Amino acid sequence: MQSQDLKKAGLKATLPRVKILNFLESSKVRHMSAEDVYKAMLESGDDVGLATIYRVLTQFESVGLVTRHHFEEGHSVFELNLGEHHDHIVCIKCGRIDEFYDATIEKRQREIAAKNGFEMTDHALCIYGVCPDCRDQK
Amino acid sequence: MQSQDLKKAGLKATLPRVKILNFLESSKVRHMSAEDVYKAMLESGDDVGLATIYRVLTQFESVGLVTRHHFEEGHSVFELNLGEHHDHIVCIKCGRIDEFYDATIEKRQREIAAKNGFEMTDHALCIYGVCPDCRDQK
DNA sequence: AACGTAATGAGAATTTTTCGCATCTTGAGT
DNA sequence: ACTCAAGATGCGAAAAATTCTCATTACGTT
Numbered sequence: 001m002q003s004q005d006l007k008k009a010g011l012k013a014t015l016p017r018v019k020i021l022n023f024l025e026s027s028k029v030r031h032m033s034a035e036d037v038y039k040a041m042l043e044s045g046d047d048v049g050l051a052t053i054y055r056v057l058t059q060f061e062s063v064g065l066v067t068r069h070h071f072e073e074g075h076s077v078f079e080l081n082l083g084e085h086h087d088h089i090v091c092i093k094c095g096r097i098d099e100f101y102d103a104t105i106e107k108r109q110r111e112i113a114a115k116n117g118f119e120m121t122d123h124a125l126c127i128y129g130v131c132p133d134c135r136d137q138k
Numbered sequence: 139m140q141s142q143d144l145k146k147a148g149l150k151a152t153l154p155r156v157k158i159l160n161f162l163e164s165s166k167v168r169h170m171s172a173e174d175v176y177k178a179m180l181e182s183g184d185d186v187g188l189a190t191i192y193r194v195l196t197q198f199e200s201v202g203l204v205t206r207h208h209f210e211e212g213h214s215v216f217e218l219n220l221g222e223h224h225d226h227i228v229c230i231k232c233g234r235i236d237e238f239y240d241a242t243i244e245k246r247q248r249e250i251a252a253k254n255g256f257e258m259t260d261h262a263l264c265i266y267g268v269c270p271d272c273r274d275q276k
Numbered sequence: 277a278a279c280g281t282a283a284t285g286a287g288a289a290t291t292t293t294t295c296g297c298a299t300c301t302t303g304a305g306t
Numbered sequence: 307a308c309t310c311a312a313g314a315t316g317c318g319a320a321a322a323a324t325t326c327t328c329a330t331t332a333c334g335t336t
Contacts, residue, residue, distance in 0.1 A: 017314090033292090102246055123263070129251050130257040131256055150334080193284085287326100296319080
């Protein structure tokens with residue numbers, strides 16, 4: 001039940017917020033822009049204003065429910081947090097997004113931050129390339 | 139002489155392009171938005187239209203003269219390519235940007251791309267944190 | 277020096293995101 | 307369940323970032 005999750009995160013369980021969280025949890029697409037969420041919800045009859053989508057996704061981000069990514073498209077992409085951290089590998093042809101986790105890279109990052117005297121709060125690693133399907137079709 | 143560099147890169151050596159390249163090479167700040175470049179050049183008397191700045195930086199990117207970054211600010215940041223690839227560590231308090239290169243991470247990335255069947259074309263790694271100066275001031 | 281092609285400038289247009297404010301909900305207290 | 311204040315929403319306007327249009331200008335080749 002989403003309203004409990006929201007309250008646990010310190011947010012009032014308003015109808016738009018419940019709908020958006022519910023939508024994110026039930027969506028098969030994991031990475032979506034605010035506009036994507038807006039349109040998809042419109043289709044399914046859950047009419048939430050675009051400004052609210054932006055506000056809510058930003059709030060979800062600040063309480064850790066979602067992660068915001070800045071890939072190369074000129075707009076933010078949001079992803080529901082499912083616990084395990086991971087990085088991304090994006091196909092520059094079709095936009096397909098795969099996920100991966102690499103302990104070695106994670107460790108090196110922490111070491112590099114420490115070596116530079118930074119207190120690491122976050123990191124973003126994105127590999128760009130051509131996915132298997134797009135390579136074949138060429 | 140910048141006009142030679144431009145021609146070598148396959149671009150006509152127009153006045154705005156020479157001025158912009160010259161500005162990037164002489165700037166002490168290495169990471170700038172299109173707006174930053176526009177304003178700084180205005181100050182120094184080199185008046186180039188903002189649309190041209192955008193066009194030229196995009197061209198410079200496609201011929202490899204500059205790299206475009208998508209940090210967390212909601213706009214692109216450009217950096218003159220000086221040969222050696224590197225990644226970034228950004229202070230979320232003051233915006234300071236340090237650079238680093240880690241062979242282990244580079245190697246792992248190539249391996250991960252290969253393992254997923256991707257032909258890697260590029261990658262972006264950015265560590266976010268609080269820099270030494272900002273930690274002290276807190 | 278002349279010419280054709282490509283580049284520039286200025287502002288309009290797009291796109292993405294935020295803001296302002298009137299109205300409506302939520303959740304705490306009765 | 308009912309009331310109320312704080313906070314949330316919706317909508318359109320406003321910002322911010324970037325691209326486009328098109329008339330004018332500059333390259334560089336002849």
